[in-house]
Amino acid sequence: MTKGPITTRKIGVLMGGESSERDISIRSGLAIYQSLQELGYNAVPIDISKDIVNTLKKEKIKFAFLALHGGIGENGAIQGMLEVLGISYTGSGVLASALAMDKEVSKKIFIYHGLPVAPFIIVQRSAFSVQRSAKNAEPQLPAIDFPLPWVVKPVEEGSSIGVSMVKDEKELSSAIKKAFSLGKRTMIEKFIPGKEIHIGILGQKVLGGVEVRPSLEFYNYEAKYTSGLTDYIIPPEIDDTTYESAKDVALKAHMALGCSGASRVDLRIEENSNIPNILEVNTLPGMTTTSLLPKIAKSAGLSFNNLIEEIIRLALKE
Ligand SMILES: Nc1ncnc2c1ncn2[C@@H]1O[C@H](COP(=O)(O)OP(=O)(O)O)[C@@H](O)[C@H]1O
Ligand SMILES: [Mg+2]
Numbered sequence: 001m002t003k004g005p006i007t008t009r010k011i012g013v014l015m016g017g018e019s020s021e022r023d024i025s026i027r028s029g030l031a032i033y034q035s036l037q038e039l040g041y042n043a044v045p046i047d048i049s050k051d052i053v054n055t056l057k058k059e060k061i062k063f064a065f066l067a068l069h070g071g072i073g074e075n076g077a078i079q080g081m082l083e084v085l086g087i088s089y090t091g092s093g094v095l096a097s098a099l100a101m102d103k104e105v106s107k108k109i110f111i112y113h114g115l116p117v118a119p120f121i122i123v124q125r126s127a128f129s130v131q132r133s134a135k136n137a138e139p140q141l142p143a144i145d146f147p148l149p150w151v152v153k154p155v156e157e158g159s160s161i162g163v164s165m166v167k168d169e170k171e172l173s174s175a176i177k178k179a180f181s182l183g184k185r186t187m188i189e190k191f192i193p194g195k196e197i198h199i200g201i202l203g204q205k206v207l208g209g210v211e212v213r214p215s216l217e218f219y220n221y222e223a224k225y226t227s228g229l230t231d232y233i234i235p236p237e238i239d240d241t242t243y244e245s246a247k248d249v250a251l252k253a254h255m256a257l258g259c260s261g262a263s264r265v266d267l268r269i270e271e272n273s274n275i276p277n278i279l280e281v282n283t284l285p286g287m288t289t290t291s292l293l294p295k296i297a298k299s300a301g302l303s304f305n306n307l308i309e310e311i312i313r314l315a316l317k318e
Contacts, residue, residue, distance in 0.1 A: 005041045006313055009088075012061035014078065016047035019071030020161050020182070024225065028287035029067035035308045036065070048073065056085060064089040065312070066284055070158045074284045075101040090315040091261040092283040099257045100281045103187055104155045106257060107278075113256045115249055116277045118268070119146045120189040122155070125180045141172055142188070149191040154182040158282070160220045165191065194271035197236050197243075199250035200285075200296035201263045202307075203314045206247045208296045211236035232292065234299045242269060246276040253278045261314045262307070264293050 013036065015029025016022055029045055036043035044059055046052070048068065056064075064087050072078055076098035082089045092100065099106050107117045123142055144150065152175035154162040162182040164175035172188075179186040196219060200207035211233040214223035223229045236243060250265035264285035267276045285293045289304050297307040 005039060006309065007063060007316060008042065009062035010060055011036060011041050011043040011063045011065050011312075012046045012056060012059060012087075013043055013065045013067055014046050014048050014052075014073070015067040017049050017068055017071060017073050019069065019073060020157065021070035021159050022049075024159060024286060024288075025067055025069045025073065028069065028291065031288045031304070032065055032067050032308060035305050039305055039309060048078065053081070053085065056087065061087055063087065063312075063315070065308075066090050067287060069284055069286065070161075074158070075156065088315055088318070090311050092257075092259045092263070093318075096258040096260065097283050100259065100263070100283045101156050103153070103280055104185060106281065109256050110253055110278055113252060115252055115256065116275045118151075118190045118192050118277050118279075120187050123176060123186045123188065125184045125186070128176065128180065128186075141169075141176075144188060146190040151189045151191050152176055152179050153187050153189065154179045155185040155187050156183050159224060160218075163218075163220065165218055192268035192270050192277050194269045195236065195238060197238070197246050197267045197269055197276065198292050198296075199247055199265045199267065200293045200300075201251060201254045201259070201265065202297070202310060203261070204251070204255065206251050207293075207300045207302075208234065209236050209243065209246060209250075210234050210292050210296055211238070212292075227290075232295060234295060238269060238274075242274045242276070245274070249276045249278060253281050257281055259283055260318060262293060262311050264296075 013029050013033045015025045033045045064082055066089055076094040079094045079097050104122050110117050121142055150166040152164045152166055162179045166172050166175050176186050196212045197209050199209040212219055213231040215229050216223040246267050253265050254263050264282045266279040269276050294304050
C-alpha cells in the first residue's frame with residue numbers, strides 16, 4: 001500500500017531566475033516537479049524571473065520547493081522573501097544560504113572551526129581597477145605566499161563559472177579579470193592536487209560520497225554538464241580512513257554554516273597528506289535525476305522520489 005503525500009499544502013517549485021545557472025536550475029526544477037506529481041502532491045512550476053511575489057500570491061503557494069542555483073536563489077535573498085511572505089521552504093535558511101554562497105566568508109568560518117581549506121587570498125575589484133587605470137600601469141598583482149598552480153574563482157558563483165587554473169604567473173591577470181566580470185571579489189586559491197570527492201548530507205547526516213573524475217583539465221562547466229565527460233565513482237576509490245575523515249569534515253562544514261535539509265560538500269583530498277580540503281558547501285545542489293546528490297542518495301537506498309519526500313519532511317519539521 002502506498003502512503004499519501006505528507007502535506008496537502010500547495011507547493012511551488014521555484015526555478016529559473018536570472019543567475020548564470022538558470023538553465024541548470026530549470027532542469028532541476030522540472031525533475032522535482034515531475035517527482036512531486038508522481039508522488040501525488042499539489043505542485044506548480046514557477047519561474048522566479050517573472051513577477052515572483054504576485055505569482056506566489058495568485059497561485060496561493062503555501063510551501064516552496066527550491067530548485068534554484070546561484071545568485072538570489074541560493075544566497076539567502078529568496079529565502080528572506082519567503083520568510084516575509086510566510087511561505088515555508090526547503091533547505092537552508094537565510095543566514096546559512098548567504099554564508100555558503102560566499103566562498104570567502106564560509107572559508108573563514110571553516111578556519112575558525114579548525115576545518116581544512118586550501119590557502120587563499122582575496123582581491124577586491126575596486127583595488128584592482130584603480131591600479132589598472134593608473135597611467136601606464138600594469139595591474140599590480142597581489143603578493144601570493146603559496147606556490148603555483150593557483151585556482152582563480154569569483155567569490156559568489158557556482159557551476160565552475162569564471163573558475164580558471166593558473167599554471168604560470170603570466171596567466172594570472174586575465175584569470176582575475178574573468179572572475180571580476182562575475183563579481184566584486186575574486187579568490188586566488190592554492191591548487192590542491194589529488195582526488196575530488198563530493199559528500200551528500202541530508203538532515204544532519206552523511207548520505208555518502210562520490211568521486212568525481214573529469215576527463216577535462218578540471219571539473220569545469222563542460223565537464224559538469226556534458227554527459228560522458230566525467231566519471232562518477234560511488235563509493236569513492238579512497239581508503240576507509242580517508243573516506244571517513246572526508247565525511248566527518250563535510251558534515252562539520254554543513255553544521256558550521258548552520259545548514260538545513262540537503263547539501264553537497266565539495267572536497268579535494270590532498271594526495272600526499274590525504275587531508276580533505278573543503279572547497280565549498282552547496283546548499284541547493286543540482287537535482288536533475290542524474291545530478292550528484294540524487295546519485296549519492298540512490299547508493300544509500302533512496303530513490304529520487306524518496307529524496308524529494310525526505311527534503312519536504314525535513315522542511316516541515318523546521
Ligand atoms: N583549490 C583547488 N584545487 C583544485 N581544484 C580546484 C580548486 N578549487 C576549485 N577547483 C576545481 O574547480 C571546480 C569548481 O570549484 P568550486 O570551488 O567548487 O566552485 P563552484 O561553486 O563553481 O563549483 C571544483 O569542482 C574543482 O574541480
Ligand atoms: Mg563546486
